[in-house]
Amino acid sequence: MTHQALARKWRPRDFGSLVGQEHVVRALTHALDSGRLHHAYLFTGTRGVGKTTIARILAKALNCETGVGSRPCGVCAACTGIDAGRFVDCIELDAASNRGVEDMTQLLENAVYAPTSGRYKVYVIDEVHMLSNHAFNAMLKTLEEPPPHVVFVLATTDPQKVPVTVLSRCLQFSLKNMPPATIAAHLQRVLEAEGIACEPGALAQIGRAAAGSMRDALSLLDQAIAFSGGELTEAAVREMLGVVDRAWLERILDGLAERDGAALVAQADAMLEANAPFETALSELAVLLQRVALVQAGVAVPGDEAPLLERLAGLLAPEEVQVHYQIAIHAQRDLPLAPDAHTGFTMTLLRMLAFRPDESGGRAGEGAPGNAQGTAPNAAAPLARPAAAARSAALRAPSPARAALPTRAGGAQPASEPEAPAAPQARPAPQRDAGPQPRPSPQEQFSPQPAPAASASAFDGDWPALVARVRAGGMAAQFLQQSALVDHEGLHFKVKVPIRPLAEPATVNRAREALGAHFGAEVRLSVEVGVVQGPTAAAVASRQRAERQAEAEAAIEADPFVQTLLKDFGGTIVPGSVRPSAADRPPGE
Numbered sequence: 149m150t151h152q153a154l155a156r157k158w159r160p161r162d163f164g165s166l167v168g169q170e171h172v173v174r175a176l177t178h179a180l181d182s183g184r185l186h187h188a189y190l191f192t193g194t195r196g197v198g199k200t201t202i203a204r205i206l207a208k209a210l211n212c213e214t215g216v217g218s219r220p221c222g223v224c225a226a227c228t229g230i231d232a233g234r235f236v237d238c239i240e241l242d243a244a245s246n247r248g249v250e251d252m253t254q255l256l257e258n259a260v261y262a263p264t265s266g267r268y269k270v271y272v273i274d275e276v277h278m279l280s281n282h283a284f285n286a287m288l289k290t291l292e293e294p295p296p297h298v299v300f301v302l303a304t305t306d307p308q309k310v311p312v313t314v315l316s317r318c319l320q321f322s323l324k325n326m327p328p329a330t331i332a333a334h335l336q337r338v339l340e341a342e343g344i345a346c347e348p349g350a351l352a353q354i355g356r357a358a359a360g361s362m363r364d365a366l367s368l369l370d371q372a373i374a375f376s377g378g379e380l381t382e383a384a385v386r387e388m389l390g391v392v393d394r395a396w397l398e399r400i401l402d403g404l405a406e407r408d409g410a411a412l413v414a415q416a417d418a419m420l421e422a423n424a425p426f427e428t429a430l431s432e433l434a435v436l437l438q439r440v441a442l443v444q445a446g447v448a449v450p451g452d453e454a455p456l457l458e459r460l461a462g463l464l465a466p467e468e469v470q471v472h473y474q475i476a477i478h479a480q481r482d483l484p485l486a487p488d489a490h491t492g493f494t495m496t497l498l499r500m501l502a503f504r505p506d507e508s509g510g511r512a513g514e515g516a517p518g519n520a521q522g523t524a525p526n527a528a529a530p531l532a533r534p535a536a537a538a539r540s541a542a543l544r545a546p547s548p549a550r551a552a553l554p555t556r557a558g559g560a561q562p563a564s565e566p567e568a569p570a571a572p573q574a575r576p577a578p579q580r581d582a583g584p585q586p587r588p589s590p591q592e593q594f595s596p597q598p599a600p601a602a603s604a605s606a607f608d609g610d611w612p613a614l615v616a617r618v619r620a621g622g623m624a625a626q627f628l629q630q631s632a633l634v635d636h637e638g639l640h641f642k643v644k645v646p647i648r649p650l651a652e653p654a655t656v657n658r659a660r661e662a663l664g665a666h667f668g669a670e671v672r673l674s675v676e677v678g679v680v681q682g683p684t685a686a687a688v689a690s691r692q693r694a695e696r697q698a699e700a701e702a703a704i705e706a707d708p709f710v711q712t713l714l715k716d717f718g719g720t721i722v723p724g725s726v727r728p729s730a731a732d733r734p735p736g737e
Contacts, residue, residue, distance in 0.1 A: 155366040158338055160201055161222055161231060162208075167334050167362060168326035169198050175321065176202070177218040180209050185216075186319045188291055188300040190276075192307040193323030196363030199303035200240075202323075203272045204230055206301060207238045211266035226266055237266035241273045249282040256290050259298050269298050276302040277309035284311050291317045325360025328352065334362065335369055339380070344373060346380035348452075353385045392419075392429040397436050398456065404472065404500055405463035412497040416490065426489040427480060430496065434476040436460075441469050446647040462652030465622045472500050609636065611643075615685035618666045624658035626650060629689075631675075632682035639663075640672040644680050651675045700728040 160166045163173045172191075179185055189206070191199040205220070208227045212220035220227050229235030241255065255271065263269045273279075279287075291300060291314065302318060304310060332348075332355035339346050354372060358365035368389075376384035386393065396419055403411040419429065443449055443461040464472075479496040486492025607614060611633035620628055627650050631643040641663070645651050656675055663671040704710055704726050713719065 153367070154338060154342075154370045155363050158366060160198070160205065162220060163205055163218055166198060166202070166205070168330050169202070169323050172202060172321045172323060176206060176209075180216060180218040183216070185210075185299070187294050187298065188302070188318040190302045190304070190307070190310070190315065190318035190320045191323060192304055192320065194305055194325060194360060196358075196361030196365075197323045197325060198362065199323060200272065200274055203270075203301040203303060204238070206299075207235075207268075207270040207272065210268045210270060210299060211235070211237060216267070235266065237263040237268065238270045238272065241271065243273050243275045243278040247279050247283060249280060249286050252279065252283040252286045256287060259290060260295055263297055267297075270301060271298065272301045272303070274303045275305065276314075277304045277306045281311075284314055288313055288317070326358075326362055327360075328355035328358070331355035331358055331360075331362060331365045335365060338366070338369065344378065344380065347382045349382035350380040350385040353382065353389060353391055357389050357391070390425050390428060392424055392432045393422075394432075394436075396424070396429070397433050398460075400433065400497065401436070401440075401460050401464065404468070404497075405460075407501065409498060409501055412501065413494060416494040416497060419493070420490045426493040427483055429493065430476050430480045430483065434473055434480075437469050437473040437476065440464065441466065441473070444469065444647070444649050458649060458652075461649040462623060462655055465626055468622070471503060475500050475503065607636070609633070612683055612685040612688040614666075616689075618662050620659060620662035622658070623650070623652070623655040624662055627655050627659045628662070629686040630680070630684055632680045632684050634676065634682070639667060639669055640674070642674040642676070644676045644678055644682075646677075646680050648677050651677050696728040697726075701726045 163177060166173055189203075191202055193199055208220040208222070208230050209218060210216055211226040211230070213224040213226055214221050222228075222231075226235060230238050233240070239255075241251075259269065259271070290298075294300065300318075302310075302314075307315070307320070307322075332351040335351045335354060336346070336348075339351075350372065354365055354368045357368060372380055372385050372388055375388045385391070396415060399415050400412060403409075403415065419426070439449060439453070439457050440460045443454075443457045444466045448454075449457055475496060479492065479499075483489060483492045483496075486495070611631075615628040615631075618628060627645060630647075630650060631645045634642040634644050636642065649655075656673055660671050660673040663673065701721075704721060710721075714721070
């Protein structure tokens with residue numbers, strides 16, 4: 149067989165060609181160059197990150213004919229023999245198949261003899277956690293005080309199963325999973341050396357699918373080359389891996405932003421016809437939402453997907469992104485319980501459409517845009533409010549201080565003064581002559597009166613106060629809350645926002661329309677991006693919440709009844725348990 153697998157062909161032969169484990173390379177290089185060698189090393193990490201590879205490079209560095217150092221020559225008999233697996237003084241043992249105490253006893257008996265052709269006898273024990281307890285106990289003494297010519301190199305994917313007595317006798321190095329970008333860059337170098345053309349998106353897909361393992365990435369690259377016939381394309385790799393098309397996810401987020409349920413269902417049906425893996429689609433959707441959240445937080449995202457992420461960050465509010473992310477990751481857990489994957493995926497999209505944060509901080513009765521029936525579920529909501537208000541007025545709830553107080557053992561509570569019985573009220577006499585009257589509809593009985601438009605001359609420069617009165621939702625509300633007024637002239641406002649996603653044209657237009665609706669006239673809005681120095685509505689609201697919280701805590705601590713209970717029962721007020729009463733909070737909070 150002439151072809152050699154890429155994972156074997158491109159296996160690092162020295163520390164300089166090792167990828168992604170710089171912290172381990174640095175420590176071993178310094179130890180080899182300074183002569184401060186330990187007699188036992190333990191390499192831990194997931195599969196394919198370089199544990200056995202580093203063990204072989206270390207064995208070459210110890211036995212190279214040019215001398216002990218961090219740069220083995222790679223051409224002497226010791227180096228070539230270790231690379232080929234036939235060097236007599238480098239003994240590799242698979243603990244999964246040689247796990248008994250007899251195997252360990254035989255190894256330790258041979259360890260006392262001097263090396264045959266090398267400088268050190270290097271014992272590489274892979275998957276060491278598979279050894280039996282008796283085998284571990286048998287090697288403890290030799291592992292602690294081995295002969296001067298013996299070096300143990302242990303490797304494991306599960307260090308928790310290795311006894312503490314073994315861990316304490318070794319220098320332990322934890323190998324990291326490699327980031328997808330690092331894997332993709334190394335695969336690019338491999339393909340350039342092999343003379344194979346590829347698309348950058350294809351390597352990015354393989355880098356993510358490898359899950360941190362370089363060996364898995366090279367194996368997938370071999371498979372992709374065979375699958376695509378020599379030239380790697382993103383479409384071919386996506387088909388091979390069963391990865392979801394990014395365009396599908398873009399259309400899903402566009403449908404969520406536009407509140408278009410029909411488009412979401414149509415997209416789910418199209419994915420069913422394309423035999424898309426719905427569980428993978430949910431995972432990829434969660435990853436895309438996480439990237440959008442990073443952009444909204446002001447984190448720079450390198451690569452070709454930055455324009456897409458900035459566009460999506462301008463379409464979706466940060467709170468919507470968080471809710472959609474939670475629904476996506478929970479749906480992965482619930483998908484096996486659905487009648488079928490397509491049904492579960494479709495219901496997940498509709499759940500994202502239904503469960504979205506309140507855009508107006510208390511605005512009710514407003515349906516979704518583009519949905520003619522959106523206001524129907526809320527039509528009866530005003531009817532329940534007068535009844536709820538009447539019950540609230542009739543029932544006197546205890547004060548917040550008394551409601552949160554501890555009770556005595558056995559359920560006894562402090563006695564309170566008896567209330568005087570309520571005086572009976574006379575019933576109004578029924579009107580016998582009155583005929584049946586038509587019941588007014590909810591819209592006729594409780595239709596709100598539109599607020600009069602504010603005048604430009606009434607604005608006194610208090611931008612946070614103006615924002616508190618403007619009715620806006622989604623990203624427009626975020627824009628107004630996070631912006632600071634720089635200057636204004638009539639209805640021409642110059643504001644500054646902290647991050648660029650808030651300055652998207654669509655967001656600015658919605659904010660301008662909300663301001664225009666408030667003033668009843670055309671409003672001009674100029675936006676700058678930079679460090680916000682003036683007061684913002686979000687900062688004012690945060691400061692007011694902190695002040696109300698401090699006042700509530702001070703009121704509780706000063707309450708005589710609370711002080712008496714704390715003194716009698718030796719109690720303390722639990723931090724964070726005190727909240728301002730509903731009457732002290734502004735509407736919508």
